[in-house]
Amino acid sequence: MPSEEAFWNSVTLDWFFSHSGWSFLPFMMMMILVFAAFMVAFVLFLYMISPLISPKPLKLNGAHVVVTGGSSGIGKCIAMECYKQGAFITLVARDEGKLVQAKKAVEKCAINDKQVVLCISVDVSKDYSQVESVLKQAQEKLGPVDMLVNCAGTAVSGKFEELGVQHFQSLMEVNYLGSVYATRAVISNMKERRMGRVVFVCSQAGQLGLFGYTAYSASKFALRGLAEALQMEVKPYNIYVTVSYPPDTDTPALAEENKMKPLETKLISETSGVYQPEQVAKVIVKDAVLCVCCMVQQGNFSSSVGPDGYMLSALTCGMSPVTSITEGLQQIVTMGLFRTIALFYLSSFDSIVRRCMIQREQSKASNKTE
Ligand SMILES: NC(=O)C1=CN([C@@H]2O[C@H](COP(=O)(O)OP(=O)(O)OC[C@H]3O[C@@H](n4cnc5c(N)ncnc54)[C@H](OP(=O)(O)O)[C@@H]3O)[C@@H](O)[C@H]2O)C=CC1
Ligand SMILES: CCCCCCCCCCCCCCCC(=O)[C@@H](N)CO
Numbered sequence: 001m002p003s004e005e006a007f008w009n010s011v012t013l014d015w016f017f018s019h020s021g022w023s024f025l026p027f028m029m030m031m032i033l034v035f036a037a038f039m040v041a042f043v044l045f046l047y048m049i050s051p052l053i054s055p056k057p058l059k060l061n062g063a064h065v066v067v068t069g070g071s072s073g074i075g076k077c078i079a080m081e082c083y084k085q086g087a088f089i090t091l092v093a094r095d096e097g098k099l100v101q102a103k104k105a106v107e108k109c110a111i112n113d114k115q116v117v118l119c120i121s122v123d124v125s126k127d128y129s130q131v132e133s134v135l136k137q138a139q140e141k142l143g144p145v146d147m148l149v150n151c152a153g154t155a156v157s158g159k160f161e162e163l164g165v166q167h168f169q170s171l172m173e174v175n176y177l178g179s180v181y182a183t184r185a186v187i188s189n190m191k192e193r194r195m196g197r198v199v200f201v202c203s204q205a206g207q208l209g210l211f212g213y214t215a216y217s218a219s220k221f222a223l224r225g226l227a228e229a230l231q232m233e234v235k236p237y238n239i240y241v242t243v244s245y246p247p248d249t250d251t252p253a254l255a256e257e258n259k260m261k262p263l264e265t266k267l268i269s270e271t272s273g274v275y276q277p278e279q280v281a282k283v284i285v286k287d288a289v290l291c292v293c294c295m296v297q298q299g300n301f302s303s304s305v306g307p308d309g310y311m312l313s314a315l316t317c318g319m320s321p322v323t324s325i326t327e328g329l330q331q332i333v334t335m336g337l338f339r340t341i342a343l344f345y346l347s348s349f350d351s352i353v354r355r356c357m358i359q360r361e362q363s364k365a366s367n368k369t370e
Contacts, residue, residue, distance in 0.1 A: 061086030069152030073251030212265030
């Protein structure tokens with residue numbers, strides 16, 4: 001039985017529509033239209049004020065950009081991309097031969113004759129004081145660092161129990177501590193100057209843990225924690241952090257890694273495809289620089305490549321900071337849908353793992369009987 005209150009409510013509404021000249025349908029349609037107009041106006045308003053509340057863009061022309069891991073793959077392409085926009089570059093890596101080759105490739109992208117490429121041979125993962133001292137020398141030569149790109153890194157894949165325990169340590173040292181050391185060496189100066197950009201080249205395997213990457217994923221997840229905490233500390237100093245989550249990228253490291261990669265890891269990674277390092281580098285530089293274009297703030301805390309990368313970043317944004325309103329709005333709108341899609345992906349990954357296991361057991365059994 002309807003309650004007394006509901007009865008009186010319906011009577012009042014009926015009375016309102018029959019005596020006011022309003023009929024119910026047009027009234028509802030108008031309310032929806034007014035609501036939609038408010039939403040559009042609100043979004044437009046956010047877009048208009050976004051350049052005011054977002055960071056000042058960094059001009060790469062004349063800026064000093066340090067790229068660790070700059071002698072090869074993604075790092076080298078980032079250096080080339082920045083050089084094309086007039087930056088001064090310091091390349092950091094261990095192998096001097098590769099550094100010299102990379103320097104030549106970067107110099108070909110010059111846009112003026114004042115630009116300089118400096119090479120520093122150092123292992124970023126071992127001794128903090130050494131990293132600090134070489135970066136100090138670089139700053140004496142090319143001026144204070146405007147942008148640091150932490151790209152030095154490596155990957156090892158294999159089943160958890162088959163990976164040597166030393167790999168868990170070495171990946172943590174190179175991928176995580178290497179980034180801590182280089183960042184620690186430049187951040188005080190950036191804070192004093194109240195400007196700077198810090199980029200961490202993470203991986204899609206730093207957004208989800210997947211088969212074969214127990215050591216690698218963990219070292220990349222660590223980077224994200226570092227980046228989020230650091231961003232909160234340095235934001236008042238006009239320093240902005242970007243974390244890049246590339247998919248498989250066609251570099252010497254990927255070729256090397258593929259020789260030992262478990263079939264499961266290969267099949268799951270293939271989902272988001274293989275990209276060219278030039279493509280990945282372009283997106284990273286664009287997102288890190290944070291330029292304002294047509295009154296709209298470009299650039300993101302999370303930098304992703306490709307459609308799967310885009311979905312993964314929206315899905316895993318959690319409590320990560322937002323630097324542009326576009327980024328925040330997209331996350332709000334898409335998250336539920338992307339979680340639904342993700343559940344299908346996850347079940348397909350589980351079935352890849354199960355099928356590979358069955359295949360292996362069958363071939364083991366047939367080997368025994370032979
Ligand atoms: N390729 C891919 O599929 C993906 C790569 N990534 C990440 O991107 C980054 C770059 O990878 P990618 O370009 O493929 O790899 P490359 O092997 O092509 O380049 C790695 C660079 O890092 C340098 N490096 C490695 N270890 C150290 C160290 N201890 N100290 C200083 N420099 C070091 C290397 O030089 P040297 O050996 O001479 O020191 C080289 O310049 C890595 O962090 C990787 O995890 C993320 C997602 C996908
Ligand atoms: C809505 C949800 C979408 C979900 C999409 C899931 C796609 C998962 C693909 C994982 C790819 C991992 C690549 C790692 C690359 C890497 O770091 C190494 N190659 C390093 O050498």
